[in-house]
Amino acid sequence: MLFEARGLTKRFGGLTAVSDVSFGIDEGEIIGIFGPNGSGKTTTLSLIAGMLAPTAGDLVWQGQGIVGRRPFEIAEMGIVKTFQNPQLFPELTVLDHMRIASHLGFKRALGARRLFTLVWPWAAADIESGADAKMKDMLHLCRLTEARNEKAAALSYGAEKMLGVAMAMMCDPKLLLLDEPASGLGQEEIVNLEAVLRDLRAHGVTLCIIDHKVGFLGRLADRSIALAHGAMIAQGATRDVLASDAVVEAYLGRKHA
Amino acid sequence: MMRFVPLVALACALAAPLFIRSDSTFAIVTFGLLLASLAVSFNLIFGFTGQLSFFHAASFGVAAYITAILVSDYRWNFWLAIGPALATVAMLALVVGAICFRFKLREFYFAVVTMAFSEMIRLVVVNWNSVTNGTLGMTVTAQPTLWSPSGPVALSGARVWYYVALAVLVVTYVVCQRVLASWIGRCFAAIRLNEQLGETLGVNVFLYKLLSFVIGSVLAGLVGCFYGFYTGFIEPQYLSITQSLDIISMVLLGGVSSLFGPVIGGLVLTALPHVIDLTAELRIILYGAILIFVILVMPRGIFGLFERPHHAV
Ligand SMILES: Nc1ncnc2c1ncn2[C@@H]1O[C@H](COP(=O)(O)OP(=O)(O)OP(=O)(O)O)[C@@H](O)[C@H]1O
Ligand SMILES: [Mg+2]
DSSP states (O other): OOEEEEEEEEEETTEEEEEEEEEEEOTTOEEEEEOOTTSSHHHHHHHHTTSSOOSEEEEEETTEEOTTOOHHHHHHHTEEEOOSSOOOOTTSBHHHHHHHTTHHHHHHHHGGGHHHHHHOGGGGHHHHHHHHHHHHHHHHHTTOGGGTTSBGGGSOHHHHHHHHHHHHHHTOOSEEEESSTTTTOOHHHHHHHHHHHHHHHHTTOEEEEEOSSSHHHHHHOSEEEEEETTEEEEEEEHHHHHHSHHHHHHHHSSOOO | OGGGHHHHHHHHHHHGGGTOOOHHHHHHHHHHHHHHHHHHHHHHHTTTTOOOOSOHHHHHHHHHHHHHHHHHTTOOOHHHHHHHHHHHHHHHHHHHHHHHHHTTOOHHHHHHHHHHHHHHHHHHHHHOHHHHOGGGOEEOOOOOEEOOTTSOEEOOSHHHHHHHHHHHHHHHHHHHHHHHHSHHHHHHHHHHHOHHHHHHTTOOHHHHHHHHHHHHHHHHHHHHHHHHHHHTEEOGGGGSHHHHHHHHHHHHHHOTTSSHHHHHHHHHHHHHHHHTTOOHHHHHHHHHHHHHHHHHHOTTHHHHTTSOSOOOO
C-alpha cells in the first residue's frame, strides 16, 4: 500500500472537522473523496499534505509515519496537493509559474551541488534544459501550451485550475491530491480535465481527487470514500459508494425511499 | 534590452570621474553609491522575498562599529576586520531571522519585531560608552590601505573613494544577481508570492526566508565596513529607524521589482537635497512629498516606468 490514513481526526476547537477516518491508497489508483460542503474533504487532504497537524491518528507513506513532517518535506517525499481555489500570481505568466515550481527538480537532481551553480551557473545547464523540457511536457499534458506566455490574470478559471495541476506535476509527485479540480468548470472543460487526469494516471501518478458533485468523478475513480460531518460514511468501489444509502441520505438529507 | 542597462551604467560610472570636477560632487556621488548598495541588498529581502525588514540599518551600523573599533582601538588590519564584522552581522541576522520566521511573523509583525531588535542593538551601542563612546560617536582616523606593486596605497581622496564605493555597489549587485538567478531566486519568488503554495511545492519557506535575510543583512554590513572609514565618523544614528526608513524610501522610489531600481533610488534621493538647495525642514517635506507621490502614482518606482511589469523569477 502506497499510503494509509489510520483514525485520522482533526478538531478545530469544538468542531470536529475530520473524525476517525481510515483509508488506504494503492499505487496507480484513482481515489475519489465525496461529501457535501463542510464535510471535511479539504481538511483531510490538508492533513495528508502536512498543512494541518492532526489531532489524532496516523498517516503512513510507503511504510513510514509522516505526521509532524512539514509540508515541504512531504512534497519532497512525493505527496503534492493542489488548492481548491487556484493560488496564482496574476502578474506572472504561465511559464513563470512553472519555473517557480521547478525548484524541487533542481534539488533532487543536484542536491548540495546547487551551491556550485551560484558561481558557475553553466554547471546547471543540462538540468536547466531538462527542466525546460519537463515544463513543456507538463504544459502539453495540461493543455496549456498555447497559453504559456499569458499572464495568469488572463486565464479562464478552467485554465487556472490546470495550471495548479501543472505546477504540482513539476514536483514529480507520486501521489497527487486534487481539491475539487472540477468545480466551477464548464462541461467542455470537465471533459478536458477528465482526459488530463487519465493522462496523469498513465504517467504513473496516483490520484486522490475531491469532488462534491457526483458526476465526473463517478466515471473516473476506481475506489471512493464518502464523508459527512467529518466521518467516513462509506468506502469501496465508486459505484457502490455513490449508491449506498448513507451517501444518498447525506446528499439529499433524507432517506431515498 | 533592460538587461544591458546595468552594464551601460557601470561603464558610465567608471568613466564619470573624468568629468567630475569638484570634490563636493564626488562626495555626493560616493554617498549615493554607498546608500544605493544598501538599497540593493535591502531589496533582496523586501522586493524579492517580500519581507519588510527594519533591521537593515542595524546590520549596517553594527558592521561599521565593529570594523572601526577593531581598526582604531585594536590596530587590526582593515581588511581582516571585515571578517569578524560580517560574521557578527550574520550571527545577529540568523538569530533575529530565526526568531521571526519560526514564529511565522509576517508583514506588519515582522516589520515591528525587526524594528524592536534594531532598537535594542542601537541602545546597546548608545549605552556601551567604554567601547562605542556612546552618543558622541567615534572619529575614525585610520585609513585602509590597498596593496600595490609599488607599496601600500592609502584609501584616501575623493576619486579613490568614489571607486571604492562603486566596487562595493558592484559586489553587492553581483552577489544579489547571482543569488536571484539561481534556484534560490525561485524559492524567494515563491515565498513572496504565496508562502503556503510555495511550501506545498516543496520550498522550505523558513530556510529560504532566513537565507534572504542573512544574505541581505551581511551585504548591508559590507557597506557599513567601508562607510565609517569614508566619513571618518561613526555615530549611533547609523543604526536608527530613520536610517532604515531612508533605505526603504530609496527602494520605493527606484522600484521594488528590480535590482537596478534601488540603485537609481539611492542615487536620486542622496543627490536631491543637494541639487535643490533647501533648508533642512523643507528638504524633509519635499522628501516626504516625493515618496507619497511615488507610492500613489508610480508604485513600480522610477525604473518600473521603463521595465516590463514583471518580477524577475
Ligand atoms: N482552519 C479552520 N479553522 C476552523 N474551522 C475550520 C478550518 N478549516 C475548516 N474548518 C471547518 O471544518 C469543516 C470542514 O471544512 P472543509 O473545508 O474540510 O470542508 P470541505 O468538505 O472541503 O467543504 P467544501 O465542499 O465547502 O470545500 C467546516 O465546518 C469548516 O468550517
Ligand atoms: Mg473543500
